[in-house]
Amino acid sequence: MTNTTTDLTRATAAQLADLLAAGQVSSVEVTQAHLDRTTAVDEQVHAYLHVAGQSALAEAAEIDRRRAAGEPLHRLAGVPIAVKDVMTTVGMPTTCGSKMLEGWIPPYDATVVAQIKAAGLPILGKVNMDEFAMGSSTEHSAYGPTRNPWDLERIPGGSGGGSSAVVASFQAPLATGTDTGGSIRQPAAVTGSVGTKPTYGGVSRYGLVALASSLDQAGPCARTVLDTALLHEVMGGHDPRDSTSIDAPVPAVVEAAQRADIKGMKIGIVKELTGEGYQAGVSARFEESLQLLVDAGAEIVEVSCPNFRYALAAYYLILPSEASSNLAKFDAMRYGLRVPPTGIDHPSAEQVMAASRDAGFGDEVKRRIILGTYALSSGYYDAYYGTAQKVRRLIANDFDRAFETADVLVSPTAPTTAFRLGEQLDDPMAMYLNDVATIPANLAGVPGMSLPSGLADEDGLPTGLQILAPAMQDQSLYSVGAALEAALTDRWGGPLLDRAPDLTAKGA
Amino acid sequence: MTTTVDEVLPYDEALAAFDPVMGLEVHVELGTNTKMFCGCATTFGAEPNTQVCPVCLGLPGALPVVNAMGVESAIRIGLALNCEIATWCRFARKNYFYPDMPKNFQTSQYDEPIAFNGYLDVEVPGEHGEEPWTYRVEIERAHMEEDTGKSLHVGGSTGRIHGAEYSLVDYNRAGIPLIEIVTKPLTGAGERAPQVARAYVAALRDLLKALDVSDVKMEQGSMRCDVNLSLRPKAGEPTSPEQAAVPLGTRSETKNVNSLRSVERAVRFEICRHAAVLSNGGSIVQETRHFHEDTGATTSGRIKSDADDYRYFPEPDLVPVAPSREWVEELRATLPENPAEHRRRLQTEWGYSDLEMRDVLNAGALDLIERTVAAGASAQSARKWWLGEPSRRANTEALELVAYADQVGLTPAYVAELQSMVDAKRLNDKMARQVLEGVLDGEGAPTAVADARGLELVQDDGALEAAVAKVIEGNPDVADKIRDGKVQAAGALIGQVMKEMKGQADAGKARELILSTLGEG
């Protein structure tokens, strides 16, 4: 193996880990290669909001020193990673894609970030997202959109478009994401990458700037199922600082990804998540994947989840309600943006709060705060928030029943391939429909994964397949994901992302 | 800023026309070592913003974790108030914007309190010869919540936010565990409503102290009382069914009334104010009011309106609290004796008459006496000392006895020490009073005061014998009378002996010596 920059950025995290362990490359070389790649392509992609080259190289050097000293290291030690800008990081800005937090440097690390640091993964920087994770395109970032490496005129998904684009453009082998209604899975689907939303409570939320506390879940983003599993293991586990964290060992996801064994497994197709409303190429790739799963020894069954049709409506009551309360803390009193109101000589605290919130929040955030404030208002609470919570219970019941007949469920991740930048900006409802297949998992707290299923014939853009498993059975996602990935890679004659355009040739 | 002075109706006239109904909301800061949702310390009086962390500052991403000791205290309080304990309950977010509230919502409990449906029997002391009266205060709920930070408004004249130049916020208090105890509407108290309110808050304070869950210092704000009051037309005796059938009137809410005396005065003032408004054909505005210690009056605060919508919803960052029945029963077993029963037991043990006990309770001296007895003094002597000079001075300074003793540094141990010096005949009664005054004047412990002031009974029998001999010699007539059996004449000689000894002698001993010298001993 020649240690050219290109080779190192094309390698998977698992391959890099092996090279590092064997002493064939140093972490400094690997980290530098990814930083160089960012210099070469990120002007076009705009995945990063903050590149932390110096601290990443320092951490890489430290790992190299420790490795040379023979210290026991985590398997992923020295493999660099990008972090979604919704996670607090000591010494690095954390903006959540909002003007509200421009320049805010947190005094504490999110638990996930602390775990990444403890495992010795150099953090390359913070990646872009829709403002406070509200959106499916990263167009709602206050710092400009991220672009899809497959077609720079198209969206990379959202809210975690920075995370999907950074791995799909080979600027990082791994990235963290958060998924409230599909923000890991939908970006993975439209960029030809892999992402998992673990079981709710499987990964600590401490230090994740909350969007909707009962739905938010952090998870891993990568280019392969195994890499995703490796990062899942680093991120997961019980955290006493998060009351909703599950006090149980992380499911054996890496082992499942390595075994890729689905013989005799029952795979359920959710009737309500297929057919009408799905782009033809998306459906075609989905059907092909089902056949490959059968060929690998699985049995396909059909299940019905009738209440899924109410999921979107319930989601858009619960999410804005919780968000309206979570975002109340941004009041210009202690940190973040402070804008004095114009035309008032001695403004009151309330007037400063109002002016700052008006200046600091973007339209989509304001839209959801208004929605949520309304939904929680006395006299409306029962009809809106109360009813939405009942729907949530019904959706969980649908999952329970479906998992009585199927070990996992599958569907297309998103109804379409990546749409064009600006295409859905004036139509929030069209934007919200991108998450119709991913939202039920957040409402019920079950784990889900998206992995590439191919390219749509009509536009040559990536399509994604979603796998859903019962709560705390995250390893099932990896068994199925790895088996399908192996079959598809065989068919394609190599990873799908090898077919993505070469950004260095095209660019500048 | 202009202040309107409210009209008031004389109390008797108010009560002749109206029946008062009260609701009392008491906030108690728990004495846990750490805050309700984070590990920060709760020490009172620390430098501003030194007991804070990402959680209680509400920094983005931080999450709360429930303090188990806070829940335990809440359950014990609920049990002591004869409440049912929820098998499953949640925290809720109370959303409103205020700079001293870091998250702009308060984590509280809304429709699922940890404890509910209880009562506290309160002994209302008799005044002007009335019999003491037991009044049952029905408890609606006791729930857990977190305190807010504290704003200090600088500049301006009122110390309130209006007119201030700038405000400083101290978040040390943000997140300190609070229990809010809410009564049901208290009816039937009639003209004794102010005393009932005071007696309830006092009883609650005693109970919480006995539970050892809070330091319940009203003057430091660790126990705060909001007084809701409304009047309705009088229809019969306060406890009569005709009266109970009259609907409740509009209430006012007087916030943060911070002493027992103020609770009583605030209720009384609001009765007179409401009565004046209603008698003049006016209507009561539903509003919060502030009580002023100096004038004993309340003034208008914020008007409450339907626009106050806190948009409560279950706190999604916390899991439900589901105390097992085993745990609740374990906690029930740790409850201290009910204060009323405790008082009855002490009265028997100490041999106090009903009158003596009533004086002790009215003086707020029970706990002090109990601790003094525990420190070795007799019950009678402890009562004598506490109800003497300290009570007199506390009264002059309009302080609770406990608060006064705290302020001047008079402890039960000191009182016991003082009495032990009397018992050991180091001091006589008069000297002991002087020593006590020295302690109250801040001169230190009784022994130190006695030493510094040179107060000590002369133990040297030789000096006493010499003084006795001198006085007998100087009063041969009186000596003869005594020799003739008129023992009562000894009093004249004792006085002179004490004078010779400059007061520092044991009068009893002087008497013995005189009598024995004159052959009557």
Ligand SMILES: [Zn+2]
């Ligand atoms: Zn704290």
